[in-house]
Amino acid sequence: xxxxxxxxxxxxxxxxxxxxxxxxxxxxxxxxxxxxxxxxxxxxxxxxxxxxxxxxxxxxxxxxxxxxxxxxxxxxxxxxxxxxxxxxxxxxxxxxxxxxxxxxxxxxxxxxxxxxxxxxxxxxxxxxxxxxxxxxxxxxxxxxxxxxxxxxxxxxxxxxxxxxxxxxxxxxxxxxxxxxxxxxxxxxxxxxxxxxxxxxxxxxxxxxxxxxxxxxxxxxxxxxxxxxxxxxxxxxxxxxxxxxxxxxxxxxxxxxxxxxxxxxxxxxxxxxxxxxxxxxxxxxxxxxx
Numbered sequence: 001x002x003x004x005x006x007x008x009x010x011x012x013x014x015x016x017x018x019x020x021x022x023x024x025x026x027x028x029x030x031x032x033x034x035x036x037x038x039x040x041x042x043x044x045x046x047x048x049x050x051x052x053x054x055x056x057x058x059x060x061x062x063x064x065x066x067x068x069x070x071x072x073x074x075x076x077x078x079x080x081x082x083x084x085x086x087x088x089x090x091x092x093x094x095x096x097x098x099x100x101x102x103x104x105x106x107x108x109x110x111x112x113x114x115x116x117x118x119x120x121x122x123x124x125x126x127x128x129x130x131x132x133x134x135x136x137x138x139x140x141x142x143x144x145x146x147x148x149x150x151x152x153x154x155x156x157x158x159x160x161x162x163x164x165x166x167x168x169x170x171x172x173x174x175x176x177x178x179x180x181x182x183x184x185x186x187x188x189x190x191x192x193x194x195x196x197x198x199x200x201x202x203x204x205x206x207x208x209x210x211x212x213x214x215x216x217x218x219x220x221x222x223x224x225x226x227x228x229x230x231x232x233x234x235x236x237x238x239x240x241x242x243x244x245x246x247x248x249x250x251x252x253x254x255x256x257x258x259x260x261x262x263x264x265x266x267x268x269x270x271x272x273x274x275x276x277x278x279x280x281x282x283x284x285x286x287x288x289x
Contacts, residue, residue, distance in 0.1 A: 030056060030064055038083050046080040077229050097123060097132055100233055103263045107256040108135050111237060115249050118143060120236040122158045127174045129159035143218065143238060152178060154188050157222035158234035161207035164200035165224050165231035206250055221246045223257035227265045
């Protein structure tokens, strides 16, 4: 071997040895490095981006990412890796939804001021809809919904707005067992639910109940807050009177959901209030009724 080759080999070995010494010694530290790479609740990173941000070897990063996904610290989808259920749940009482609530807050209050109706913010948790916020006057106390409470997502317009953003196969997996076991005579059958979800998709994500028969006795209108991989939450309006025409408020709830979606998940290089790009769920964020 020549003197030049010996020198190059020595330098390469020294660089590799230095890189190994720079690696955090414990698995916990390496996991923390990876989790810290996700700067926002909605951040999505691919393997190369994680390796670059953490300065971990690609193979090491990939192995730890796989373990974090299996343990629900991270999710992995078509757009890359994102924070999972366990990581989001470390945020305290907000259960990982603090950013969603902060961004939505002004829009919920604006909807209440403009319509006088009760406004709900909810998220999907398996087959259940969980209520994060509820804003309204005296009428709000007449509604069975409460912050932190939950019910079957198919029972409410907000829950159905979110279910409509999922594939029919995913809906089947979520609700089939629950629908088989329900005892209410007014309950949904699976074919009826799929028909309703198709109608919601045809209305560009607007979920509406004009009779209240299948929304706990009150009429309502709702729309999903949609991210790149589908629905993440829903905004719902409930009027005090079941005779209140919902068509006039439908564009308001759709618009509010669209603006929250754009703030939470801004498209790269796009201005807020863009041209209505279609999301993974098939909804157009700025579609009219």
